[in-house]
Structure formats: structure tokens, C-alpha cells
Amino acid sequence: MVQQEVLERIADSKVRVFFVWTPVLREDDRYSAVKAIANLTDERALHFWDPDKSLGMSLGEAVVLPRGRELAWDVYFVFDSRSQWTDLPPNPAEWMHQLGIDDRTLDGGRLRIAVENLLKSVER
Numbered sequence: 001m002v003q004q005e006v007l008e009r010i011a012d013s014k015v016r017v018f019f020v021w022t023p024v025l026r027e028d029d030r031y032s033a034v035k036a037i038a039n040l041t042d043e044r045a046l047h048f049w050d051p052d053k054s055l056g057m058s059l060g061e062a063v064v065l066p067r068g069r070e071l072a073w074d075v076y077f078v079f080d081s082r083s084q085w086t087d088l089p090p091n092p093a094e095w096m097h098q099l100g101i102d103d104r105t106l107d108g109g110r111l112r113i114a115v116e117n118l119l120k121s122v123e124r
Helices: 002-007 030-037 054-062 108-123
Strands: 017-021 045-049 075-078 094-097
Touching (some): 002 017, 017 030, 094 108
Parallel strands (some): 017 045
């Protein structure tokens, strides 16, 4: 959905997408991540492997995840270009997830609009 709604529909070179792959389910291993990466070929996309889930845990501290979860996985964060990363990630400008159904459940159109709005604010 990120590729279709964001990367394919927003041509702006300022957009960067960081895919962080982490083992959560039994079948989530580095090999599976490398296979999935083959389908995400946009040059603005960078891929990272988080084997010990440390980044996912840090990102889980940046927001309140559904159902009391602590690990951010199947979560989509939008950060402003002025965001400062320190020991902990900054608060995202927008975020969505696939961890249940609520007002932050992933919606590709809403995610794209959030990215477009941030790009417009940077252009001013």
C-alpha cells in the first residue's frame, strides 16, 4: 500500500521511505525480508533489518499503540523533514497501523494526503 499510494503517486524526490523489517512472526526472517524487498524497488526506499527489535521498541515508545502493545510493527510513521532523531525517535506528524481497527488503522489515501500536506508545508 505504501508503494501504491505514496511512492507511485507522489513523485517528489524529497520523499524518503524507510522500511524496517523485524522478526515478529515465526516466518519473519532476514530471507523473507529480502524476498519482500524485491517488490519495493523505488529508489527513494531504503530497507533496514532490525533483528533484535530495538528500533521497533523505540518507535513503540513514540506513540500509544493499540491494545497496550510495545513493539511497533505493521506501523507507518510520517515524519517532518525537520524532525530531530536523538536517543528516542521524535513524535511523528502522522502515524497509522495494522494492529487492529480504530481511527489510526492504515488507510493508504489518508497516508498519502498526510505526506502531501507535509510536503506543502515545507515548500512555504
